[in-house]
Amino acid sequence: MRFYRREAGKGAAYSTNFDLYQSKAASWRDTLQMRMSPVEPDWEAVPEMCRAALAEWDKAVAGLGEELMSILCEGLGIKREKLKELSCLEGRVCVSHYYPQCPQPELTVGLTSHTDPGVLTMVVQNEVGGLLQVKCGDEWVDVDAVPGAIVINIGDLLQMMSNDEYKSVQHRVLANPVEGARVSIAVFFTPSNRDILYGPLPEVISTTKPAVYQEFKYEDYIRRFFTKELDGKTLTNFYKFDNTKA
Numbered sequence: 070m071r072f073y074r075r076e077a078g079k080g081a082a083y084s085t086n087f088d089l090y091q092s093k094a095a096s097w098r099d100t101l102q103m104r105m106s107p108v109e110p111d112w113e114a115v116p117e118m119c120r121a122a123l124a125e126w127d128k129a130v131a132g133l134g135e136e137l138m139s140i141l142c143e144g145l146g147i148k149r150e151k152l153k154e155l156s157c158l159e160g161r162v163c164v165s166h167y168y169p170q171c172p173q174p175e176l177t178v179g180l181t182s183h184t185d186p187g188v189l190t191m192v193v194q195n196e197v198g199g200l201l202q203v204k205c206g207d208e209w210v211d212v213d214a215v216p217g218a219i220v221i222n223i224g225d226l227l228q229m230m231s232n233d234e235y236k237s238v239q240h241r242v243l244a245n246p247v248e249g250a251r252v253s254i255a256v257f258f259t260p261s262n263r264d265i266l267y268g269p270l271p272e273v274i275s276t277t278k279p280a281v282y283q284e285f286k287y288e289d290y291i292r293r294f295f296t297k298e299l300d301g302k303t304l305t306n307f308y309k310f311d312n313t314k315a
């Protein structure tokens with residue numbers, strides 16, 4: 070028999086709702102979380118049945134992440150390697166969610182509405198569709214479970230680094246009403262460099278486009294994320310210069 074702890078860090082953490090002690094209600098979901106990089110997980114602590122597949126998946130995702138970040142830099146009119154140089158490919162956390170059937174799905178959700186805190190997230194989901202939703206204006210829209218498709222989310226950190234040129238996306242997962250479990254795997258890209266200040270990149274601010282956000286330390290930022298319940302776009306609002314704006 071093996072025991073898993075809920076504290077994230079080295080190795081693998083297994084939990085039902087990482088924000089269980091901060092949230093008003095529990096969501097219908099279990100999660101296995103592993104930090105893949107900059108330090109590899111303690112592989113012995115990762116369940117054997119998914120060890121090899123996760124290692125292989127992380128390699129593939131890192132390659133795609135590099136390509137996507139280069140394109141996103143081009144879109145900002147800055148050099149292609151900028152996000153890579155800022156170590157944004159290096160802090161990778163792999164989170165595997167398991168959403169079993171919920172007997173009363175109308176009473177809770179699978180994952181509360183939130184934006185991802187990092188730079189980019191890549192999500193793959195199994196065939197149980199109709200549960201992942203993205204907010205477009207005031208409407209929740211289904212993200213269809215297309216076989217082989219990878220869902221890419223812009224995170225709050227990229228929104229702030231790009232000075233609002235890119236917007237993080239609010240999303241949620243409904244509680245699963247059907248018999249088969251919904252499974253998804255999300256890889257979060259975050260910077261591994263903890264010594265610099267984060268905020269709008271100097272290249273994207275100008276007198277006509279002044280910085281919308283204050284600079285902050287990544288530790289401070291991520292501590293705020295983990296000490297509150299998941300909910301909406303509160304982090305970007307917190308660092309906005311005029312925090313009366315939505």
Ligand SMILES: O=C(O)CCC(=O)C(=O)O
Pocket residue numbers: 164166180185192194201240242253254255
């Ligand atoms: O299960 C999903 O498809 C979404 C996962 C997610 O949004 C997250 O882990 O932040």
Ligand SMILES: [Fe+2]
Pocket residue numbers: 183184185190240
């Ligand atoms: Fe998310």
